[in-house]
Amino acid sequence: MGTSGTNIAKTRKDVIIEEAAILIREKGYVAATMRDIAAKVGIEAASLYNHIQSKQHILHEICFKLADQYTTKMSRIDSSEESAIVKLKQLIELHIDINTKYSALSTVMNDEWRHLKEPHLSRFLELRNSYERKFLRIIYEGKEQGELRDINPKVAMYSILGSIRWLQNWYSPGKQPGLEEIKHSITELLLGGIINK
Amino acid sequence: MGTSGTNIAKTRKDVIIEEAAILIREKGYVAATMRDIAAKVGIEAASLYNHIQSKQHILHEICFKLADQYTTKMSRIDSSEESAIVKLKQLIELHIDINTKYSALSTVMNDEWRHLKEPHLSRFLELRNSYERKFLRIIYEGKEQGELRDINPKVAMYSILGSIRWLQNWYSPGKQPGLEEIKHSITELLLGGIINK
DNA sequence: CCTACCGATCGGTAGG
DNA sequence: CCTACCGATCGGTAGG
Numbered sequence: 001m002g003t004s005g006t007n008i009a010k011t012r013k014d015v016i017i018e019e020a021a022i023l024i025r026e027k028g029y030v031a032a033t034m035r036d037i038a039a040k041v042g043i044e045a046a047s048l049y050n051h052i053q054s055k056q057h058i059l060h061e062i063c064f065k066l067a068d069q070y071t072t073k074m075s076r077i078d079s080s081e082e083s084a085i086v087k088l089k090q091l092i093e094l095h096i097d098i099n100t101k102y103s104a105l106s107t108v109m110n111d112e113w114r115h116l117k118e119p120h121l122s123r124f125l126e127l128r129n130s131y132e133r134k135f136l137r138i139i140y141e142g143k144e145q146g147e148l149r150d151i152n153p154k155v156a157m158y159s160i161l162g163s164i165r166w167l168q169n170w171y172s173p174g175k176q177p178g179l180e181e182i183k184h185s186i187t188e189l190l191l192g193g194i195i196n197k
Numbered sequence: 198m199g200t201s202g203t204n205i206a207k208t209r210k211d212v213i214i215e216e217a218a219i220l221i222r223e224k225g226y227v228a229a230t231m232r233d234i235a236a237k238v239g240i241e242a243a244s245l246y247n248h249i250q251s252k253q254h255i256l257h258e259i260c261f262k263l264a265d266q267y268t269t270k271m272s273r274i275d276s277s278e279e280s281a282i283v284k285l286k287q288l289i290e291l292h293i294d295i296n297t298k299y300s301a302l303s304t305v306m307n308d309e310w311r312h313l314k315e316p317h318l319s320r321f322l323e324l325r326n327s328y329e330r331k332f333l334r335i336i337y338e339g340k341e342q343g344e345l346r347d348i349n350p351k352v353a354m355y356s357i358l359g360s361i362r363w364l365q366n367w368y369s370p371g372k373q374p375g376l377e378e379i380k381h382s383i384t385e386l387l388l389g390g391i392i393n394k
Numbered sequence: 395c396c397t398a399c400c401g402a403t404c405g406g407t408a409g410g
Numbered sequence: 411c412c413t414a415c416c417g418a419t420c421g422g423t424a425g426g
Contacts, residue, residue, distance in 0.1 A: 026311075027311075028311075030225060033419080034422080044396060045421085046397080046422080049423080054421080114223075114224075115228070151385055151386050154374060155374060155378075155379055155382035155386065156382070156386060158367050159387070160360070162363025163357070163359040165363065166355050166356070167355070167359075177349045182349070188346075189352065241411070242405085243407080243412070246407080252405065
């Protein structure tokens with residue numbers, strides 16, 4: 001959240017959103033009630049509304065905080081002068097990092113975005129589409145330059161995104177395989193299959 | 198469903214479950230109401246209960262109908278005398294086939310199984326665990342025989358499952374890339390990275 | 395931050 | 411298969 005990595009104290013709002021994310025990941029957006037969330041924070045449901053405007057607002061904060069991170073990082077990677085292969089490696093690493101570091105937030109964004117209401121839903125989908133267009137263009141360029149094998153770019157992109165997204169459902173910190181081995185193996189598996197040898 | 202591939206007429210129950218699956222895929226299990234489902238079928242909510250016992254029962258039917266299919270097909274593939282590579286190819290094809298043929302049911306099973314109540318939830322997870330153990334053993338054997346590269350088996354399995362599962366979110370019948378190209382490209386991508394050359 | 399409470403809507407039942 | 415209706419629970423507000 002807003003305090004990640006820094007020493008600024010977490011606000012009550014930060015705590016609410018974090019606990020909400022854990023609960024929503026577990027039960028889904030609709031099934032996780034404001035009373036559930038309040039109980040985890042240790043207050044009454046009505047008191048939540050002193051810190052957040054609505055349940056929808058919680059989902060909104062989660063989805064866009066992460067979507068903005070992806071957008072920013074993608075711009076940086078995309079505008080560099082690296083080869084397509086290096087860019088793909090960086091994107092794979094980016095997704096693994098965010099998925100494992102903000103695991104509850106990531107699951108909620110990935111699985112519950114469709115419960116966003118307009119106009120937020122459309123804005124979210126625009127961000128996602130723009131992200132995927134950039135991702136696809138990197139693959140196209142890699143094919144043109146002969147770096148990548150002749151695999152359908154959409155299939156390649158969605159396979160990469162899908163396999164990393166699935167991390168949410170089985171990765172658990174401290175257990176085997178560890179984070180470094182996962183990064184290495186996934187990159188090896190996905191790029192070993194896509195790089196032109 | 199009960200009628201797939203045969204010419205037996207669809208029962209009202211079949212129609213209810215099919216329409217429910219489409220609606221649940223769209224809105225999620227909790228948000229899709231019995232009144233929504235009834236409206237799609239063209240009857241009143243109370244009338245649904247002449248064909249199904251409860252909302253939970255609908256989810257149960259969907260999850261176990263597909264889980265049983267996976268279990269049966271896995272046994273057949275697993276007990277054959279083929280090489281690990283051939284078995285993996287068959288499993289990839291199996292997942293793509295079920296995902297695209299029963300797309301609504303697949304999405305519901307994959308995304309909403311956690312709303313199953315006990316004892317069904319535990320039974321479902323047992324089926325899934327048993328399936329994954331067999332899948333993993335195939336990868337292990339392929340490594341031992343030198344057919345597969347030295348990639349962490351869990352990472353390999355979950356990457357394969359994750360990338361195919363993600364098909365739900367972007368594949369659309371009649372659009373490009375078509376089913377055959379997807380099958381070819383995914384197999385090429387995943388196995389090209391996992392086969393020992 | 396709490397007590398008290400609201401209108402809406404849910405899954406499901408009774409009775410025909 | 412419908413009308414009528416139930417108890418429970420939801421997100422959220424009023425007022426302090």
